[in-house]
Amino acid sequence: MSDTSAEPKPLILLGDGSWCGREADTKSNIYLLAEMIGIDMKMITDTDVHVMDDKAWYIHGVGLGTQDIAMQCIAAYKFIVDHYSYPDHQIWMFGLSRGAFMVRSVASMINNCGIVNRIMNSDGTVNDVKTDLLCHLVYRIYRSDDPIxxxxxxxxxxxxxxxxxxxxGDEEPGAPTLLPPVKFLGLLDTVGSLGIPDFIGGVGLDWPQFHDQKVLSVVELVYHAVSLHDDLYVFPPCLAERNPHPGKPKEFGITQYWFPGVHYDLGRQRFRFLRMFGGGRLKCLLARWNWASKVIQPNEVVSDLMLK
Known part of the structure; x- marks a missing residue:
């Protein structure tokens, strides 16, 4: 463990919104932020992830369902586990839409289980398989309905x-208060408090809601940008709020701004609802109607304002 007086090094995670990144060839504000940080976004990978050494991690906004988001939460948390040490690091997370859902969920995983240590082999090497299984366990504990x-x-x-x-929060009585592991949480809109909707045959839309809707003590600062004119009922905003804390203002550490425009204006999302290529039969069938789907263009003035 290094000198506690040294400034903690940032670990940065970025989660893009649906239909952002490689799936729709659109450069959202999260994508541009990843480029500003120095992540090589032009490098072709066999996954949806771009990594900058032990400093930054970005994931494209692929997939729509709950299984996709579960695996992305685990992958993001695993990046933290692989590179975090206390007090050497603090975590900075940025997310758009479903990416905001992801980073808020990762913060809740940390609140529930902390940041687990990697499991080591007897020869001093990391047992990546067991560490990965431990990260899956953390997600299951976070999602558990069992009060225990x-x-x-x-x-x-x-x-x-x-x-x-x-x-x-786990300090012994009389011990100094520890630093929050998450220094900053930047949210560009957030899907509703009920979370990511999933379509279940015979039931319709089912929402696996946030298990922790409040901003937690593991997060020091929050910036939440919200679209003023978005009326899509499936994704009402889930505003960042804190539980009451003795001696502190109600929403300490939270900055909230409402911007004119809608969801895709804030995120700089450019997409078609029906795209050219698809993997399954349904996607291929819908892709034939691509000509009937207009390209949704963001308001660049609002998009630029978001990054200022």
């Missing part, structure tokens, strides 16, 4: 003390 898995109950506290780096 709530963050402040004894089982969760014991899990963090046994498996994770020190976490704010």
């Amino acid at each position: 898995n709530r963050p402040r109950l004894p089982q969760s506290v014991q899990f963090r003390r046994r498996a994770s780096w020190p976490l704010i």
